[in-house]
Amino acid sequence: MGGRTVLNDSQRRLAEQHLNIVSRVICRYIIVNETLFGFEYDDIYQEGCIWLCKAAASFRPELRVPFDAYAEKVVANGLRTYCRLMYGRQKRGCCIPLDADLNITRLILEQAPSPAYHQEEELLAQMDAARLLHHMKREYSGTARLGIEAIELKLKGYSGKEIADMYGVKPNLVGAWISRAKQKLRKNQVFVLWMETYTGQAAS
Structure with a gap:
């Protein structure tokens, strides 16, 4: 194979x-x-x-x-x-x-x-992404790290407003963190490889 x-x-x-x-x-x-x-x-x-x-x-x-x-x-x-x-x-x-x-x-x-096969596949993908982000978070600091933490929370089902409330900031600032994190992750070889291999698309 x-x-x-x-x-x-x-x-x-x-x-x-x-x-x-x-x-x-x-x-x-x-x-x-x-x-x-x-x-x-x-x-x-x-x-x-x-x-x-x-x-x-x-x-x-x-x-x-x-x-x-x-x-x-x-x-x-x-x-x-x-x-x-x-x-x-x-x-x-x-x-x-x-x-x-x-x-x-x-x-x-x-x-x-089972009928839930595709749901299970999606759940496994989310769990895998969460593990990967948790590992990569150690490589970053500042806004990029905050953005990765925000993405992790979104994978767990939190809204942008709920994340903002956790950090005591406005929702648009959380959006800026996530945008910054995505810029960094697009340049990360391991993350890009995961996206291409697992989902068949580039990080967006």
């Missing part, structure tokens, strides 16, 4: 030294299911290693983003994409023969998506 990536010696060493990132990402973000093709741990781990190599190949030290944070995001987004693709294949290929064993039939039905 992730495709082949050619690494030079230093990039290969970087990937080899951080193989634990793949296991960590699987533990934190991915649900392994040994009963479904493509969702076994070994398959997911192999795909994660491919994305770790992609992270090593695209990593730019001059941006001063820790490789751990950058690679974890690349691997997590890559594995989510892999799981969505595999899920789509399972869904399209799912059929239940009339003479199927009842236990097998029950297993297939249990794997069928």
Whole structure:
């Protein structure tokens, strides 16, 4: 799924030294299911290693983003994409023969998506964005940091007025903070990569 990536010696060493990132990402973000093709741990781990190599190949030290944070995001987004693709294949290929064993039939039905599937996907995206913003907030100060905090609060459902009341300022000032934060985030490699990989669009 992730495709082949050619690494030079230093990039290969970087990937080899951080193989634990793949296991960590699987533990934190991915649900392994040994009963479904493509969702076994070994398959997911192999795909994660491919994305770790992609992270090593695209990593730019001059941006001063820790490789751990950058690679974890690349691997997590890559594995989510892999799981969505595999899920789509399972869904399209799912059929239940009339003479199927009842236990097998029950297993297939249990794997069928619930009506709230897309809502759950949206919720996971929001939770992932909140974690990312919380991590990135440490890199900024002043207005940009206040703006990121305001975005975090908006993800939690607070309105601009409610956020303004928390800080004892006018709502238009909160809007200015958010605007400043977005300017900074558009230049942040990790955040832009998350937007492009997870949502398929640039930060706006």
